[in-house]
Amino acid sequence: MASLISCPHCGARPKEEFTIKGAVLSRPAADAGHQAWTDYVYLRDNPRGTHREYWHHTSGCRRWLVVTRDTVSHEVGFCQDAAAAKLAEVRP
Amino acid sequence: MTSYRLATGGLVNRAAPLAFSFDGKPMAGLEGDTLASALLANGQMLVGRSFKYHRPRGILTAGASEPNALVTIGRRERTEPNTRATVQELYEGLEARSQNRWPSLDFDVGALNGLLSPFLGAGFYYKTFMWPAPLWEKLYEPFIRRAAGLGKATHEADPDSYEKSWAHCDLLVVGAGPAGLAAALTAGRAGARVILVDEGSMPGGSLLFDTAMIDGMTASDFAREASAELQSMPNVRLMTRTTAFGWYDGNVFGAVERVQKHACDPASHLPVERLWRIVAKQALLATGAEERPLVFGGNDRPGVMMASAMRAYLNRYGVAPGKATAIFTCNDSGYRLARDLEAAGIEVTAIVDSRPTAPPGYRGRPRVIANAVVCQTKGNKSVSAIEVLHDGRSETIAVDALAMAGGFSPIIHLACHRGSRPFWSEENAAFLAPQDLKDLRIAGAAAATVGIAACIQEGSAQAAAILSELGISCRPAALPNVEAEEESRPAKPLWSIPGIKGKAFVDFQNDVHLKDIGLAVREGYGHVELAKRYTTSGMATDQGKLSNVNAIGLLAEARGVSPAEIGTTTFRPFYTPVSFGALTGAHSGYHFQPVRKSPLHDWAAKNGAIFVETGLWYRSAWFPRGGEKTWRESVDREVVNVRQNVGLCDVSTLGKIEIFGADAAEFLNRVYCNAFLKLPVGKARYGLMLREDGFIYDDGTTSRLGEGHFFMTTTTAYAAGVMNHLEFCAQALWPELDVRLASATDQWAQMAIAGPKARLVLEKIVDDDISSAAFPFLAAKEVSLCGGKLHARFFRISFSGELAYELAVPAGYAESIADILMNAGAEHGLQPYGTEALGVLRIEKGHVTHSEINGTVIPDDLGFGKMVSATKADFIGKVMLEREGLKAADRLRLVGVRPLDPTASFKTGSHILEKNAAATLENDQGYVTSSAFSPHIGCTIGLALVKRGPERLGEEVVVWNGLKSEYAPAILCDPIFVDPTNERLHV
Numbered sequence A: 001m002a003s004l005i006s007c008p009h010c011g012a013r014p015k016e017e018f019t020i021k022g023a024v025l026s027r028p029a030a031d032a033g034h035q036a037w038t039d040y041v042y043l044r045d046n047p048r049g050t051h052r053e054y055w056h057h058t059s060g061c062r063r064w065l066v067v068t069r070d071t072v073s074h075e076v077g078f079c080q081d082a083a084a085a086k087l088a089e090v091r092p
Numbered sequence B: 001m002t003s004y005r006l007a008t009g010g011l012v013n014r015a016a017p018l019a020f021s022f023d024g025k026p027m028a029g030l031e032g033d034t035l036a037s038a039l040l041a042n043g044q045m046l047v048g049r050s051f052k053y054h055r056p057r058g059i060l061t062a063g064a065s066e067p068n069a070l071v072t073i074g075r076r077e078r079t080e081p082n083t084r085a086t087v088q089e090l091y092e093g094l095e096a097r098s099q100n101r102w103p104s105l106d107f108d109v110g111a112l113n114g115l116l117s118p119f120l121g122a123g124f125y126y127k128t129f130m131w132p133a134p135l136w137e138k139l140y141e142p143f144i145r146r147a148a149g150l151g152k153a154t155h156e157a158d159p160d161s162y163e164k165s166w167a168h169c170d171l172l173v174v175g176a177g178p179a180g181l182a183a184a185l186t187a188g189r190a191g192a193r194v195i196l197v198d199e200g201s202m203p204g205g206s207l208l209f210d211t212a213m214i215d216g217m218t219a220s221d222f223a224r225e226a227s228a229e230l231q232s233m234p235n236v237r238l239m240t241r242t243t244a245f246g247w248y249d250g251n252v253f254g255a256v257e258r259v260q261k262h263a264c265d266p267a268s269h270l271p272v273e274r275l276w277r278i279v280a281k282q283a284l285l286a287t288g289a290e291e292r293p294l295v296f297g298g299n300d301r302p303g304v305m306m307a308s309a310m311r312a313y314l315n316r317y318g319v320a321p322g323k324a325t326a327i328f329t330c331n332d333s334g335y336r337l338a339r340d341l342e343a344a345g346i347e348v349t350a351i352v353d354s355r356p357t358a359p360p361g362y363r364g365r366p367r368v369i370a371n372a373v374v375c376q377t378k379g380n381k382s383v384s385a386i387e388v389l390h391d392g393r394s395e396t397i398a399v400d401a402l403a404m405a406g407g408f409s410p411i412i413h414l415a416c417h418r419g420s421r422p423f424w425s426e427e428n429a430a431f432l433a434p435q436d437l438k439d440l441r442i443a444g445a446a447a448a449t450v451g452i453a454a455c456i457q458e459g460s461a462q463a464a465a466i467l468s469e470l471g472i473s474c475r476p477a478a479l480p481n482v483e484a485e486e487e488s489r490p491a492k493p494l495w496s497i498p499g500i501k502g503k504a505f506v507d508f509q510n511d512v513h514l515k516d517i518g519l520a521v522r523e524g525y526g527h528v529e530l531a532k533r534y535t536t537s538g539m540a541t542d543q544g545k546l547s548n549v550n551a552i553g554l555l556a557e558a559r560g561v562s563p564a565e566i567g568t569t570t571f572r573p574f575y576t577p578v579s580f581g582a583l584t585g586a587h588s589g590y591h592f593q594p595v596r597k598s599p600l601h602d603w604a605a606k607n608g609a610i611f612v613e614t615g616l617w618y619r620s621a622w623f624p625r626g627g628e629k630t631w632r633e634s635v636d637r638e639v640v641n642v643r644q645n646v647g648l649c650d651v652s653t654l655g656k657i658e659i660f661g662a663d664a665a666e667f668l669n670r671v672y673c674n675a676f677l678k679l680p681v682g683k684a685r686y687g688l689m690l691r692e693d694g695f696i697y698d699d700g701t702t703s704r705l706g707e708g709h710f711f712m713t714t715t716t717a718y719a720a721g722v723m724n725h726l727e728f729c730a731q732a733l734w735p736e737l738d739v740r741l742a743s744a745t746d747q748w749a750q751m752a753i754a755g756p757k758a759r760l761v762l763e764k765i766v767d768d769d770i771s772s773a774a775f776p777f778l779a780a781k782e783v784s785l786c787g788g789k790l791h792a793r794f795f796r797i798s799f800s801g802e803l804a805y806e807l808a809v810p811a812g813y814a815e816s817i818a819d820i821l822m823n824a825g826a827e828h829g830l831q832p833y834g835t836e837a838l839g840v841l842r843i844e845k846g847h848v849t850h851s852e853i854n855g856t857v858i859p860d861d862l863g864f865g866k867m868v869s870a871t872k873a874d875f876i877g878k879v880m881l882e883r884e885g886l887k888a889a890d891r892l893r894l895v896g897v898r899p900l901d902p903t904a905s906f907k908t909g910s911h912i913l914e915k916n917a918a919a920t921l922e923n924d925q926g927y928v929t930s931s932a933f934s935p936h937i938g939c940t941i942g943l944a945l946v947k948r949g950p951e952r953l954g955e956e957v958v959v960w961n962g963l964k965s966e967y968a969p970a971i972l973c974d975p976i977f978v979d980p981t982n983e984r985l986h987v
């Protein structure tokens, strides 16, 4: 019926405006090996509790976001632009 | 005797009579009545038959929890079954019909089911499933279907409109009784944005039938004044006829507003219902409490009613339950009804109290029988007597109405919708809402608070606490002075009653009686969740609002434990049924989904196009001409005309994406499996996009219009998906790349002009030199049209295999340019062609679409193996494409297929078998992905994915259609049926 996601660009918006891709994983390097790639493409954790997911604000600003969501309480915590998250990860 | 209208009293408007009918019988009610109060005022105590046993049933409650008085109202397309008479407001001309009876309510054949009741007990469904299957099909199912039932929905379309809306507030108050009004007033006066919703037609809740005096006013006048003040505040929205039905994540509440459900002929400019999603910073539940029935024999007979409901009918609607009323109670609340009945001059025959003594302060005249229980009621279609057990003996007392008061259960449904469980309070003899809920508080009777003064005080205090959390300052207001009789305190609940005779109902709507609960426990289904399903208690449309707590109490007693140990079943939205109309909102009929029309839609329409829906798009499929009787005739002509002269096809629905930035080429190089880094400016290239697992995702042409500017086209179906994917790549995977994306699908109209005479036509309107030398195959550039009047994008690309161009013009110019082209092309035989001819042309040329790119193919499967870059360090899908299975020799790969007999044909989806092989899964060699009649070849041709296909060209096979058992001998061939050396492309 309803859930609100706080888009860092648009504010609190209904979940119907978003598309969920799934867990935030980092894409392995091309030479990372078969196992790393199989994990990346096929294997997913099913965590109880905090889960970092890619959400796309498809019907809004069209930015990809990293949404931290609790799979038990449905609480949506930190919500960050995915590009900003990736760049922050790489920079240090 | 029956119920009747008193000469005075109540909040009904005696100057405004309303005519209505029940089962065709004309009746009269008053403005302010519910259907239930009007029926009672007309002495209509029998209103329906029960679900399983077809027992006569009357009106049990005065509110949302009603399990019995379900009727069908309205006529023709506005027929609405299962309407609770207790909440339906009366209107002039209302037509109500009883349900689940045949041939009539008074004489119902189904009542014979009562005689079969030994077979209809708990676990009935489970047990009969175990019986011989043929019996189930022939006997039980038809029997159950006929016997058990609710009302029937109409087959006519709903003529009314519905809306959906969002609302936002600091504080949402659910319930406008004493606690809710006090809370809304406190918050409203402090300037907070308040929404107060109440399911009733007027605010007030229990104040509307309470006899207390508040600040010298009647309780209902106090409610009216409070709501008038709230309505005068710009920061407060008071919504009546609005049920908050669910509490969801983010403190969002679902509510349904019945805008015009109380109108005979709804105004067409307003919706009949409005679905609200209310985003509340904080919320307060002031939803009141539900009185519990008592479980004794014949507690379902018409004339037996909840004590608080009887007070509501008496005080709010001026309706007396009968001439001689008895009250069966296990707590003090029954005595408040006794006082009200006495005050109205209605005889109270007896107060049957299960406790050893009456409340010490009680000084009423009616006879009190203490330490007593009602073990059964007597009567035919309404109660005529009760049997009371006291002092070791049985006494039969003649009555025409019986009230039951089994204690109160706080209405806490919403508080439990997000997973928290309620807990049993021994002190309050009730389940209370979970504690420490985030952003949700409870006040008043919903928090087991007793008495108007205490409820007002608590509502106000909770609102003040919420305001302080929100950082809004508020001045504590003086509480009103309440004069009321002594409030009843909770007492020990009375679950099982000794000496019961006959069926004692726990769940009225699903006809679950006491013995069913006992049977469930004995047969090992004593767990609350199992008992619910085994007995179906609490599973009817009322979701057990009256029955659940009694069922839990009885289970607890049967197992010798506290209700705390039994616990409740899960509370889920919706609190009360919500119509599909409200949930659907405006999304029905024409508005079910958006319609996308190409900018060339009107051009196609005026050229006689037949349109086909593809997703949201309407695409022109073919353009019939005079004398053509079948679509095939038109399509064949269009195909031939493209191969011989020239055709014009609308390809505007292709996805179009503008890609800018210094790293745009690098970006494309990573998202396509083939090379794009060195694509020269002014050139187009076919691109193949893979998924990360190595399979092909989409294809299209991408042109380089500038050093840092590309124009991508995608397939129609995957336009949105590709855009999302590219955005993911640009933002989440490689934010360090300087690349910007913009969808331009709707901004550009795009036309394919294909055929050997295409250049002759285009030369007339394109100002630039488009000779083959100046503008060769795969050229792409901006051109000017019609002497510089318009700039357009021009591509020399071909899907048909002929000399062909695509011309993209700003969407607003689409129709004029197409008209100009049609005129210019008339002398060269230019004709429009549709998606059907487009499909035939591409199959003839062996070009693939998503029929072939079906999620199971890699580039090599389609003959694109050499396109995949071996030198790029990385691209989407590169690593997984190297997997062993994707290099297997017997993969299904693209070939052409044609019947040996040119008059034979086959269908897409047919499977390929070796000659003389049986049609088995092991023998399957692949399948036809696309097929069409080819005017060029003169017979049906197809594309197919076949094991080791390209190695088997020339092999005779059988095309097998398992759905129709058709076998067509065929031959595997090169998938390019037309111009395999591509000479036509380059002319």
Ligand SMILES: [Zn+2]
Residues within 6 Å of the ligand: A007, A008, A009, A010, A011, A057, A060, A061, A062, A063
């Ligand atoms: Zn956004």
